[in-house]
Amino acid sequence: MNVTIIGTGMTKFGELWSSSPRSLARIAVDAALQDANCEKKTIQAIYVANMLSGMLGMQAHLGALFSEELDMYVPAYTVEGACASGGLAIHTAIASILSGQYETVLVLGVEKMTDHKPEEVSSALMGAGSNEERLAGATFPGLYAMLARSHMKKYGTTEKQLAAIAVKNHYHASLNPLAQFQKPLSVETILHSSYVADPLKLLDCSPVSDGAAAVVLQKSDMKKQHGEVQIVASQVATDTLGLAQRKSLTELVATKRATEAAWKQAGISPEDIDVAEVHDCFTIAELLAIEDIGFVLKGEAAQKIERGCFTIGSAKKTVINTSGGLKGCGHPVGATGVKQIVEVANQLRGRCGKRQVHDARIGLTHNVGGPGATAVVHILKK
Amino acid sequence: MNVTIIGTGMTKFGELWSSSPRSLARIAVDAALQDANCEKKTIQAIYVANMLSGMLGMQAHLGALFSEELDMYVPAYTVEGACASGGLAIHTAIASILSGQYETVLVLGVEKMTDHKPEEVSSALMGAGSNEERLAGATFPGLYAMLARSHMKKYGTTEKQLAAIAVKNHYHASLNPLAQFQKPLSVETILHSSYVADPLKLLDCSPVSDGAAAVVLQKSDMKKQHGEVQIVASQVATDTLGLAQRKSLTELVATKRATEAAWKQAGISPEDIDVAEVHDCFTIAELLAIEDIGFVLKGEAAQKIERGCFTIGSAKKTVINTSGGLKGCGHPVGATGVKQIVEVANQLRGRCGKRQVHDARIGLTHNVGGPGATAVVHILKK
Numbered sequence: 001m002n003v004t005i006i007g008t009g010m011t012k013f014g015e016l017w018s019s020s021p022r023s024l025a026r027i028a029v030d031a032a033l034q035d036a037n038c039e040k041k042t043i044q045a046i047y048v049a050n051m052l053s054g055m056l057g058m059q060a061h062l063g064a065l066f067s068e069e070l071d072m073y074v075p076a077y078t079v080e081g082a083c084a085s086g087g088l089a090i091h092t093a094i095a096s097i098l099s100g101q102y103e104t105v106l107v108l109g110v111e112k113m114t115d116h117k118p119e120e121v122s123s124a125l126m127g128a129g130s131n132e133e134r135l136a137g138a139t140f141p142g143l144y145a146m147l148a149r150s151h152m153k154k155y156g157t158t159e160k161q162l163a164a165i166a167v168k169n170h171y172h173a174s175l176n177p178l179a180q181f182q183k184p185l186s187v188e189t190i191l192h193s194s195y196v197a198d199p200l201k202l203l204d205c206s207p208v209s210d211g212a213a214a215v216v217l218q219k220s221d222m223k224k225q226h227g228e229v230q231i232v233a234s235q236v237a238t239d240t241l242g243l244a245q246r247k248s249l250t251e252l253v254a255t256k257r258a259t260e261a262a263w264k265q266a267g268i269s270p271e272d273i274d275v276a277e278v279h280d281c282f283t284i285a286e287l288l289a290i291e292d293i294g295f296v297l298k299g300e301a302a303q304k305i306e307r308g309c310f311t312i313g314s315a316k317k318t319v320i321n322t323s324g325g326l327k328g329c330g331h332p333v334g335a336t337g338v339k340q341i342v343e344v345a346n347q348l349r350g351r352c353g354k355r356q357v358h359d360a361r362i363g364l365t366h367n368v369g370g371p372g373a374t375a376v377v378h379i380l381k382k
Numbered sequence: 383m384n385v386t387i388i389g390t391g392m393t394k395f396g397e398l399w400s401s402s403p404r405s406l407a408r409i410a411v412d413a414a415l416q417d418a419n420c421e422k423k424t425i426q427a428i429y430v431a432n433m434l435s436g437m438l439g440m441q442a443h444l445g446a447l448f449s450e451e452l453d454m455y456v457p458a459y460t461v462e463g464a465c466a467s468g469g470l471a472i473h474t475a476i477a478s479i480l481s482g483q484y485e486t487v488l489v490l491g492v493e494k495m496t497d498h499k500p501e502e503v504s505s506a507l508m509g510a511g512s513n514e515e516r517l518a519g520a521t522f523p524g525l526y527a528m529l530a531r532s533h534m535k536k537y538g539t540t541e542k543q544l545a546a547i548a549v550k551n552h553y554h555a556s557l558n559p560l561a562q563f564q565k566p567l568s569v570e571t572i573l574h575s576s577y578v579a580d581p582l583k584l585l586d587c588s589p590v591s592d593g594a595a596a597v598v599l600q601k602s603d604m605k606k607q608h609g610e611v612q613i614v615a616s617q618v619a620t621d622t623l624g625l626a627q628r629k630s631l632t633e634l635v636a637t638k639r640a641t642e643a644a645w646k647q648a649g650i651s652p653e654d655i656d657v658a659e660v661h662d663c664f665t666i667a668e669l670l671a672i673e674d675i676g677f678v679l680k681g682e683a684a685q686k687i688e689r690g691c692f693t694i695g696s697a698k699k700t701v702i703n704t705s706g707g708l709k710g711c712g713h714p715v716g717a718t719g720v721k722q723i724v725e726v727a728n729q730l731r732g733r734c735g736k737r738q739v740h741d742a743r744i745g746l747t748h749n750v751g752g753p754g755a756t757a758v759v760h761i762l763k764k
Binding site: 045051054055058059060061062063064065067068073074075076077078079080081082088091092094095096097098099100101123124126127128129130131134235236237238239240241242245369370373374 | 447
C-alpha cells in the first residue's frame with residue numbers, strides 16, 4: 001500500500017462545553033503534527049470527516065473552515081458517510097497519496113454534539129438511516145434493538161452477555177485518560193440501567209460526545225520518521241441503507257465484504273490481529289462486528305465475551321476496543337473513525353500506557369455508517 | 383493523467399416539483415451509463431456531490447442512499463465543499479482511479495432545493511460561508527455584492543457590463559434544452575430587475591434549482607470506447623473562508639492558484655482553451671473568473687464582455703458557459719460542478735447542437751465554493 005502513519009493526535013472525548021469545533025480541531029492537529037515532527041507547510045491536503053455540522057450548526061464547507069483555522073491553505077475536502085465518515089476520510093486520503101497527487105496529507109475527524117438539544121441530535125443522527133425508517137419514527141437505538149432481538153432469537157444471546165461488552169469497554173476506557181468515561185461498570189449496573197429501546201438499555205448505547213482526532217499520512221518511501229506504522233489494507237463496502245431491504249438481521253454484510261477484501265489485500269487472516277477497534281455504537285454492534293469480521297464463528301461471540309475474551313490481559317488475542325470503543329471512549333461521530341486509527345497506531349507503537357497490549361504488531365479498525373450500510377476496514381502493521 | 387470520461391448524463395435543471403432526489407439521480411446515472419455503454423456492474427465506486435440534503439432534508443449518508451436506489455452496492459462516498467462539491471467529487475474520483483484502487487467509477491452530483499422555503503435555502507447556503515458573516519447577517523448575494531463594489535471602484539466596471547454577462551449566459555441557455563431558463567434576456571430587462579444586494583439585481587443572481595448530473599470515469603488504458611475525452615488536469619486550491627481575512631476583494635486567489643497549477647499540469651495556457659464552464663453564481667463571479675483564470679488581464683474582462691466576446695459565434699475564443707452557466711442553466715448546488723464536466727465533455731464530443739462550438743478540442747471547468755474559499759479546475763482534451 002505504501003502509506004505510513006507518521007503522526008496521530010486527539011483531544012479528550014466527552015462533554016466539552018467550553019470548546020468550539022475550531023479549538024478541538026486545532027488541539028488534535030497540533031498534536032498530530034508535533035507527533036509527526038512535521039511542519040504545517042509539509043501538509044499538502046486536508047481531509048475532514050464530519051457528519052452533523054451542517055444539520056446541527058448550519059456550517060458546511062468545513063474543508064475551507066479548518067484550512068483557515070489551521071492557517072494551512074491547501075486543497076481541503078469534507079468526506080461524509082454518517083458514522084463511517086472518519087474511516088471514509090482515511091480511505092480517501094490514502095487514495096490521494098497512492099494516486100501520486102500528494103505525499104503528505106492530514107485527516108481530521110471532528111464533531112461537536114453537546115451544544116444541541118438531545119432530540120435535535122437524535123433527529124440529525126437518523127440522517128444516517130433511510131427516509132422510510134425516519135417516517136416510521138425509528139431511532140438508531142431502535143434499529144439496533146431490532147438487530148439485537150434477531151440475534152437473541154437465532155443464537156440465544158442474552159442481555160447479560162451484551163452487558164459484558166459494555167463492562168469490557170468501560171474497563172478499557174478507565175485505563176484511557178482521553179476517554180469520556182473513566183470508571184469501570186459492573187454487569188449489574190448495566191442491566192439495571194433504563195431501557196432505551198428494548199433489549200438495549202442506556203448503558204448498551206454509546207454516548208453523545210464532542211471531540212476531534214487527527215492523523216498525518218505520508219507516502220512510505222519518504223525519509224524515515226520515528227515509530228512508523230504502515231497501512232496494509234484499506235477497504236470500503238456498502239449494503240442497503242434500510243434494514244427492511246436486507247436478507248438477514250443477524251449479520252452486517254458490508255462488514256463481511258470490507259473485511260474479506262482487507263484480508264486479501266494484506267495477505268493476513270483474523271488470527272493475526274493483535275488489537276482491533278471495532279464499531280460498538282451499541283453493545284450488539286460490537287457482537288456483530290466480532291462475528292462478521294471473523295474473530296469467531298457466527299453465534300459464538302457472546303459466550304466468549306462473557307468468559308472475558310477480547311479484554312486487555314486475557315490470555316488469547318485479539319484484544320478489542322482498547323480505547324474504550326465508542327461505548328466507553330465516546331462517539332463524536334466524525335472523529336470516531338479517525339480515533340480508531342489513532343488508537344491502533346498508538347498500540348502498535350507501544351504508547352498506550354496502562355492499556356498497552358503486549359507486543360501488539362498488527363491491528364485492525366472497523367468503522368460503520370448507519371446500521372451497517374457503510375463499513376470501512378483498515379489493517380495496520382508496525 | 384490517464385483518466386477518461388466515458389459517459390455523461392444529466393436531468394433537466396429547474397424547479398422540478400414532481401421529482402425526488404432519488405429519481406433525479408436515477409435519470410442522470412442511467413443516461414451516463416447508457417452513454418458509456420457500460421453495465422452497472424462495471425462501476426466500482428460512487429462519489430456523490432451534495433451540499434444541502436442534510437441541512438434542508440435531514441438526510442445524510444447519501445453514498446449509501448444512492449447506492450441502494452441505483453442497486454449498485456459498491457463503496458460510496460459523499461464529498462462536500464459547498465458549491466464546489468461537484469468539482470471536488472470529480473477530483474476525488476480521479477484520485478481513486480490514479481491510486482489503482484478502481485478502474486471505473488461514477489460521480490453523481492445532485493441537489494433538490496425547491497422543496498424548501500426560500501429563507502431556509504438562503505440560510506442553508508450561508509453554511510458555505512463563515513460564522514462571523516452569518517452572525518453579521520450576510521447572505522451570498524451580499525458577499526458577492528461586496529466583491530462587485532470593489533471591482534467597480536478599482537476598475538470602473540459598470541452594472542451594464544455585469545448585465546452583459548447575464549445576457550450572454552441566458553442566450554446560451556436558450557440554446558440548451560436542459561437549461562432552467564429558455565429565453566434570451568436583454569440588458570434592459572436585467573438592469574430593470576429588482577436589487578437583491580446593491581449593485582447585484584435579481585437577474586445578476588443564479589437561481590434556486592433542482593437537478594442531477596453524472597459522469598463515468600475510467601482508467602485510460604482500458605478498452606477504447608466511443609468519443610473519449612481525457613482529463614489532463616485536476617487541481618484544487620483553498621483561500622480563507624471569510625472575506626474579511628483576504629488581502630484583495632477584486633480577485634479570487636484560490637481560482638488563480640488552482641488554474642496556475644492546472645496549466646502546469648496540462649502543459650497548456652489560457653489561449654488553448656476553446657470552451658470553458660466557469661462558476662457564475664453571480665455575474666460578478668464570472669467576471670472575476672475570466673480575469674483570474676487568465677483569459678484576459680485583470681480589469682479587462684468587462685469591456686470585452688460588453689463587446690460580445692466569450693459568446694457562441696464570436697470570432698475569438700474562448701467561448702464561456704455554453705450551457706448557460708449557473709446563471710441560465712441553473713445551480714442545483716451539488717450538481718453544478720459535475721454538470722460543468724458534462725457540458726465541456728459534450729462540447730468536445732461535438733454533441734451540443736445549436737450551442738456547439740466549432741471544432742472545440744480543449745475545455746476547462748472552474749467550480750467555486752463559498753465566495754472563493756474553494757476553487758476546483760479541470761482541463762479536458764479530446
